[in-house]
Amino acid sequence: MTLLDTVATLGLLFFLFMVGLELDLKEIKKSGKTAVTIAMSGIIVPVMGGVGVSTLIKKAFNLDTPFAPLVVFVGVPVSITAFPVLVRIMAERRILGTELGRLVVPAAAINDVCAWILLAVGVAISGHSNKPATPAYVLACGVAFVTFMLVVVRRFMEWVVRRANGQESVSEIFVLITLVGVLLSAFTTDLIGIHPLFGAFLFGLVVPPEGKFAKILVEKIEDFITILMLPLFFASSGLKTNLGSISGGKGFGILFLLIVTATVGKIATSVAVGLLFKLSIHEAFGLGFLMNTKGLAELIVLNIGLDIGVLDEETFAILVLLCLILMFFTTPGVMVFYKPARNPASHAHRNLEGSYKNNDEIRVLACVYGTRSIPALLNLVEACRVADNEKQVRLFPLHLTELSERTLSIMNLCRATSEEFISTEIPNTDDAVSVAFDAYSRISKVTVKLTSIVSQLEDMHCDVCDVAEEKRSTIVILPYHMYQREDGAFEHVDNPGIKAVNQKVMQQAPCSVCVLVDRGPWSFTQLSNTTSLQRIAVMFFGGPDDREALTLGYRLAEHPCMKVWVLRLSPTQWTTIDIDNAAAMELERKYNEKALARVKSAAVDEDMNDSFQGMYYEEYFYEYDAAQVVYNVVCTGEFLLVLVGASPNIV
Numbered sequence: 001m002t003l004l005d006t007v008a009t010l011g012l013l014f015f016l017f018m019v020g021l022e023l024d025l026k027e028i029k030k031s032g033k034t035a036v037t038i039a040m041s042g043i044i045v046p047v048m049g050g051v052g053v054s055t056l057i058k059k060a061f062n063l064d065t066p067f068a069p070l071v072v073f074v075g076v077p078v079s080i081t082a083f084p085v086l087v088r089i090m091a092e093r094r095i096l097g098t099e100l101g102r103l104v105v106p107a108a109a110i111n112d113v114c115a116w117i118l119l120a121v122g123v124a125i126s127g128h129s130n131k132p133a134t135p136a137y138v139l140a141c142g143v144a145f146v147t148f149m150l151v152v153v154r155r156f157m158e159w160v161v162r163r164a165n166g167q168e169s170v171s172e173i174f175v176l177i178t179l180v181g182v183l184l185s186a187f188t189t190d191l192i193g194i195h196p197l198f199g200a201f202l203f204g205l206v207v208p209p210e211g212k213f214a215k216i217l218v219e220k221i222e223d224f225i226t227i228l229m230l231p232l233f234f235a236s237s238g239l240k241t242n243l244g245s246i247s248g249g250k251g252f253g254i255l256f257l258l259i260v261t262a263t264v265g266k267i268a269t270s271v272a273v274g275l276l277f278k279l280s281i282h283e284a285f286g287l288g289f290l291m292n293t294k295g296l297a298e299l300i301v302l303n304i305g306l307d308i309g310v311l312d313e314e315t316f317a318i319l320v321l322l323c324l325i326l327m328f329f330t331t332p333g334v335m336v337f338y339k340p341a342r343n344p345a346s347h348a349h350r351n352l353e354g355s356y357k358n359n360d361e362i363r364v365l366a367c368v369y370g371t372r373s374i375p376a377l378l379n380l381v382e383a384c385r386v387a388d389n390e391k392q393v394r395l396f397p398l399h400l401t402e403l404s405e406r407t408l409s410i411m412n413l414c415r416a417t418s419e420e421f422i423s424t425e426i427p428n429t430d431d432a433v434s435v436a437f438d439a440y441s442r443i444s445k446v447t448v449k450l451t452s453i454v455s456q457l458e459d460m461h462c463d464v465c466d467v468a469e470e471k472r473s474t475i476v477i478l479p480y481h482m483y484q485r486e487d488g489a490f491e492h493v494d495n496p497g498i499k500a501v502n503q504k505v506m507q508q509a510p511c512s513v514c515v516l517v518d519r520g521p522w523s524f525t526q527l528s529n530t531t532s533l534q535r536i537a538v539m540f541f542g543g544p545d546d547r548e549a550l551t552l553g554y555r556l557a558e559h560p561c562m563k564v565w566v567l568r569l570s571p572t573q574w575t576t577i578d579i580d581n582a583a584a585m586e587l588e589r590k591y592n593e594k595a596l597a598r599v600k601s602a603a604v605d606e607d608m609n610d611s612f613q614g615m616y617y618e619e620y621f622y623e624y625d626a627a628q629v630v631y632n633v634v635c636t637g638e639f640l641l642v643l644v645g646a647s648p649n650i651v
Helices: 002-022 025-029 033-060 067-079 083-092 099-125 133-165 172-192 196-206 212-240 248-276 281-291 296-307 313-337 352-357 374-384 407-418 432-444 457-470 498-508 544-557 579-604 626-636
Strands: 362-368 393-402 449-455 475-479 482-484 490-492 512-516 534-540 562-571 615-622 641-644
Touching: 002 083, 002 172, 002 196, 002 212, 002 296, 025 099, 033 067, 033 099, 033 248, 033 281, 067 099, 067 248, 067 296, 067 313, 083 099, 083 281, 083 296, 083 313, 099 133, 099 196, 099 281, 099 296, 133 172, 133 196, 133 212, 172 196, 172 212, 212 296, 212 313, 248 281, 248 313, 281 313, 296 313, 352 544, 362 374, 362 457, 374 393, 374 432, 374 475, 374 512, 374 544, 393 432, 393 457, 432 449, 449 457, 457 498, 475 498, 498 512, 534 544, 534 626, 544 562, 544 579, 544 615, 544 641, 562 579, 562 626, 579 615, 626 641
Parallel strands: 362 393, 362 475, 393 449, 475 512, 534 562, 534 641, 562 615
Antiparallel strands: 482 490
């Protein structure tokens, strides 16, 4: 057990360092009075309730533990909010982007920091020395150490992070400095008389989380810690927990009293504060259950209390059981009492055809999963831009990232929900996607606002549709779930779930959707730096989707380097016609002819001096397989880009 505890503690040091790294001191400082009030009330009231429960525990189990440390180690597990677990639950329930989410995250961060400080105080006053001055000396040394970390070490680590972020590949010396700093900080707090975990957590707080250095640190140590070291801690905790030590009715009575204390002290208090700040009753209960989230932090606190002799075996087992019960009820409680409201969908389905007729600006929501699809996407946007200011193109890039159990994913999620990334304001960012859009913004001299979404693949389409509604997008551009290699073969992207996301967005989006299939030549051509003519084909079979593709072709034809061929593909006379839908088909035919009238007239009148001079019109017939026709045209290689609607004939 000694060897197991030692190795587990070493793993906990770096785990607590990662927890501190997730918390951004700058964001905590910017928290409003509402978040501070929720956090402090969620600590003070449970600790006050812990005073009464500690009195009963001390008398019921005849503990010879000093009363003050016992209050701390009973009150802290009840009052603490497990920040990493909380963020994951909120992400799974799609609460992070709501007003409640923006309120809970800073409150939980403040609660987490205060709880660890309170734990450090509890460890300091629980020393075995009989001298009254010893706890005061430990606390004074602890305050001096925290001040030194926040003033001196933080500035030093800011210098380290700036140097590391400025390098193309982070030097190993900076990683070594940081990891040794974790160990030295933990050793110092242990030397002072405070638990070493507090030093590791504090060191994580003073390391700036911005830039690639923090991500590289997490990538280097996360797998080793979470896969190998943390399971040893859980094994150690399980071996120490003896549920058989709970003495019948007396022990379970204390457990019931602790559950009531947690419910009233944490949940009810948070609900009352939420109602005080004008939250609805459902939001207030959601706030209460979320702030009562439990996780690994509570087990760490209880193990510390058992190791230093504040808790006995029975009290430890009761408190572990309490944390497990509270943890199990968090997600069901949130699901019952709070369901985030979806943004009301617009009744008008926005599309390119309507925007083109009204001469409105085109608002493009461009979704990217990584850097691979960015060149083709930016080329398409650049091709839509014309000199006429009345036909502007507004680009809204949306970086989509899958939420995973990894710490790095949670860090990205917290950062994405706390701020918006504007490329013109973040020139030194390390994110490759941000760098790409920043470069495009500078070259094209347009302001590009990059938004990030971190969510589960099952819910990602909802987030895309919500952003499209919020931005009043005319069209959503999605990258295809396959890409073409240099040898010409197609290969799936890293995550096969992207195909399902694209399909759901196409079904539920409040505007038109374009799936961009990058075969290579289109992304390799830089339209902003070329004057050669580029050939584009619009394959028109008929229907609303093909009319959208034709409208995009009209827009591209206004670019001086674009020549657009509209290929009108009609079925032969042997093609079966559905007599029952003859009226609807006739109406569609009229719409199709109306859409084609402009390009037909341009093809007849060669003296036209408008935007249709760059368009050509040709008619062809096909028999059965429309998809094969599209494939044959693509394979000819005559056209740099092929536009086609997702008509039933093709799908």
